[in-house]
Amino acid sequence: MTGSPWKELALGQRPPGRWALRARFVVVDLPQGRRLLENGEVVIDHDRVLWVGHDFDGDLAARYDMGEALIGPGFVDLDALSDLDTTVLAMDNQPGWKKGRVWPSAYAARAYEMYSPEELAFQKRYAFAQLLLNGITSALPIASLFYRAWGETVAEFEAAASAAEDLGLRVWLGPAYRSGGVVLDDAGVMQPVFDEPRGFAELAAAVDFARRIHRSAGGLVSGMLAPDRVETCTEALLRRTCAQADEMDLPVRLHMAQGDMERQIVQHLHGTTAPVWLDQLGLLSSRLIAPHATVATDEDLVRYAENGVTVAHCPLVSARHGSVLKSFSRLKAMGVRLGMGTDTAPPDMVLNMAVGLMANRIAEGRGDAASAAEFYDAATIGGADALNRTDLGRLSPGSKADLAVFDMGDRMIAPRIDPIQTLVYGATGRVTRATIVDGRLSMRDGEVANLDLKAARTQAQAQFEGLIARYPERTFGHPAVETIFPPSYPLHPSNSEILP
Ligand SMILES: [Zn+2]
Incomplete structure (x- = not known):
């Protein structure tokens, strides 16, 4: 079976039937300890990991290839x-x-x-x-x-x-x-x-x-x-x-x-x-x-x-x-x-x-x-x-299908070395491409189900600024907001010119 288009998968839902996620690297937890699989795949059935290995030969409803990525437990x-x-x-x-x-x-x-x-x-x-x-x-x-x-x-x-x-x-x-x-x-x-x-x-x-x-x-x-x-x-x-x-x-x-x-x-x-x-x-x-x-x-x-x-x-x-x-x-x-x-x-x-x-x-x-x-x-x-x-916290047959997929081909993090070291020394979660919880696709490429993140960011900023405005009443001595949280540099007055 060839790969299915990953973008068509519905956010917030479990793909129908048994499905597989492939990637260049997969973390797998075995009785003898944690191992890395190269060019591996994870087979998911409902809320559980069914199988982890190199090439699953059983029936699958879909297979998604994440390419140059790391799949690990969330x-x-x-x-x-x-x-x-x-x-x-x-x-x-x-x-x-x-x-x-x-x-x-x-x-x-x-x-x-x-x-x-x-x-x-x-x-x-x-x-x-x-x-x-x-x-x-x-x-x-x-x-x-x-x-x-x-x-x-x-x-x-x-x-x-x-x-x-x-x-x-x-x-x-x-x-x-x-x-x-x-x-x-x-x-x-x-x-x-x-x-x-x-x-x-x-x-x-x-x-x-x-x-x-x-x-x-x-x-x-x-x-x-x-x-x-x-x-x-x-x-x-x-x-x-x-x-x-x-x-x-x-x-x-x-x-x-x-x-x-x-x-x-x-x-x-x-x-x-x-x-x-x-x-x-x-x-x-x-x-x-x-x-x-x-x-x-x-x-x-x-x-x-x-x-x-x-x-x-x-x-x-x-x-x-x-x-x-x-x-x-x-x-x-x-x-x-x-x-x-x-x-x-x-x-x-x-x-x-x-x-x-x-x-x-x-x-x-x-x-x-x-x-x-x-x-x-x-x-x-x-x-x-x-x-x-x-x-939880493990990727092995029988574990919950709670997974995180990280980009290993990110243009800012090169060269890639060992995938775990690349991830940790790369030092940013912005390489997270997908998050799967209980077999559901909860996040893909910065989008989540049931929340418009762009609008929510605007709402969050306004709400936070409203809270900051009320800091003086619960701060000792009740100083002004500008005194409690001064800017990193003095604010240049908006009505004065910048002289050469
Ligand atoms: Zn704490």
Whole structure:
């Protein structure tokens, strides 16, 4: 059978019958380990990979030849950007507490939802499309709470479940909840504040939501419990969270060992570090996913390893903040489980792997630390294992048909060397040509199903600018927007001439 025209394949749908995808390179997972096939093909039947090899001689409804490309398992993003990223505003504008990233106590008392319900729903849909553009097939969404009244709402997660189903993205959903926060007192000093009943109410709503959506949309949508940063959670909230997760067999994601402010607050409240505190409470387990571990002590890491905790490694966002995991290679050697998360814009897992590789070699002080393949494994197998899903993050007969196809003939990335090294050192997800989830074509050449990305980009920009305009009211001292986020160079007045 000769190749069928790839462009005719309908976005958002499964091709009818059993079909094959060919390419110059295919990653295949065998019982003896991960291998590369040259001039291989993947046969897909409904939602599963049926066969991987050189030339399938069974019946096929269609065969698509991707040519000079790499077919591999889609990425599993454990801290997947799911809003219009506001952390990018803070990269060149420091310190964060003066830039609207810590609420003044007067604002905290009247904090409100800075986005409408429609805007909250839209930004998740838009972010999900961006994940698909980057070859991400499984995502655990994360978003900022700074522009929220408190935690995330069930309503926006109902909308997120619909968006995931419409676009064809595999997701683990759970609104973030918390029983506390950190506010600035009138002198500009950070103080933790707690509202335990509010945290319990939000947890109850999150559990109810998870019960309703777990394993829905044909298995595309699953539940998770997502208590916000550890310093905003009380012991009782975390105990209830872990008990519910055990009962319902859900993953739990909790940010900890990620920053100095957290370290100081947890030390003040509990007399130790967050991972040690949780271990003392008996709450560290293999269902726990813990971004970012950049300030983890040796003792913290030993406890992670002993309890099977997975670190969601997000090197791009960490590096932008001047912090680094110490180190990817060292955690692996200690037996700490590692997956990857994007957690910033662009949610580019390929760039994320590239920064991770470079940051690790700088942290290790040697050029042979952790290969491109080790980061590729963390972004696929590592993430799937954190979710206890051996049918994801791998490409083998019986695995879910969750695939990403990358251009190996890109004009900007030449010469091509080994395909995995070419991808990681090329350092851009823009070479992603197709993303297939559950056997459906969810993204092809920059287009997704059920969303006009050009119009959505315009809408996203307008929505984001509306949010920026409201930064002064929740920023300490209420400076003007131009003072909070000054331009990189002074703006030249529009009414004055440029002199030679
Ligand atoms: Zn994060």
